[in-house]
Amino acid sequence: MLNFALCSTRVLARNARQSRKASCPATQVRNERHFLGNAVSSRRARALARSATMVVDEPAVETEVDPGKVKGTDLRVLRYPHPLLRAPNAIVEVEEFTDELKRIAKEMLLVMYASRGVGLAAPQVGVNKRLMVFNPDGESKAFLKEVVMVNPSIVGKSKKTTVEPEGCLSFPGMNGNVRRHEWVKVEATRLNGKKFKVRYEGWIARIFQHEYDHLQGTLYPDKLESAEDEEKVKDRLAELVEDYRQNPYEGMEPAL
Numbered sequence: 374m375l376n377f378a379l380c381s382t383r384v385l386a387r388n389a390r391q392s393r394k395a396s397c398p399a400t401q402v403r404n405e406r407h408f409l410g411n412a413v414s415s416r417r418a419r420a421l422a423r424s425a426t427m428v429v430d431e432p433a434v435e436t437e438v439d440p441g442k443v444k445g446t447d448l449r450v451l452r453y454p455h456p457l458l459r460a461p462n463a464i465v466e467v468e469e470f471t472d473e474l475k476r477i478a479k480e481m482l483l484v485m486y487a488s489r490g491v492g493l494a495a496p497q498v499g500v501n502k503r504l505m506v507f508n509p510d511g512e513s514k515a516f517l518k519e520v521v522m523v524n525p526s527i528v529g530k531s532k533k534t535t536v537e538p539e540g541c542l543s544f545p546g547m548n549g550n551v552r553r554h555e556w557v558k559v560e561a562t563r564l565n566g567k568k569f570k571v572r573y574e575g576w577i578a579r580i581f582q583h584e585y586d587h588l589q590g591t592l593y594p595d596k597l598e599s600a601e602d603e604e605k606v607k608d609r610l611a612e613l614v615e616d617y618r619q620n621p622y623e624g625m626e627p628a629l
């Protein structure tokens with residue numbers, strides 16, 4: 374179902390990893406900047422740089438976009454530790470496959486593109502339903518690669534796993550390494566109510582697993598690969614919690 378074009382993506386990913394490995398933290402940023410400035414490396418660079426799923430190391434660079442109010446929707450991306458990011462996400466019932474569901478999905482895509490993201494899960498915009506959208510290209514003009522999934526479930530997965538850095542618009546200004554299955558088999562329902570099965574691998578499998586985790590109330594910092602990764606984001610997480618406390622949602626405690 375999906376036209377992966379993963380060869381180039383993988384090459385770019387490998388290049389990105391090599392440049393990270395080859396350099397000290399200070400030069401990583403410069404390399405990433407250079408990487409970001411290289412139009413040829415667009416897909417993976419975009420992904421690393423500014424997605425709802427993936428952002429680069431340093432928040433100060435052109436890494437992520439908080440679009441604020443997005444034209445055509447009132448949906449906004451919620452930031453950790455907003456309680457709705459940890460709330461249960463309900464199965465979308467048969468009678469809920471309505472124009473309203475289509476509207477939400479469409480507006481999620483608007484927010485995702487405005488955020489320069491490649492994926493967004495409904496709880497990230499305060500809708501606690503099992504709904505996600507993604508586009509591995511992260512561009513609205515590549516709309517043929519848009520995927521909207523309702524009630525997705527993982528029915529198979531590889532033993533093989535890979536570790537890559539991830540970020541999340543609900544966690545602006547940080548990233549960390551996360552281990553994911555190399556491939557997953559998924560069953561889901563389309564907006565028209567039709568069920569489908571698909572197998573994703575590599576980059577798109579990672580996007581899917583990240584968004585699927587959101588539907589489980591799991592956030593990527595919950596599963597950072599190493600203590601070093603955890604240490605790296607500790608201060609930023611504390612800042613986000615502090616920000617939340619300044620403006621709590623309905624007076625609720627932060628959901629850590």
Ligand SMILES: [Zn+2]
Binds near residue numbers: 426
């Ligand atoms: Zn996320």
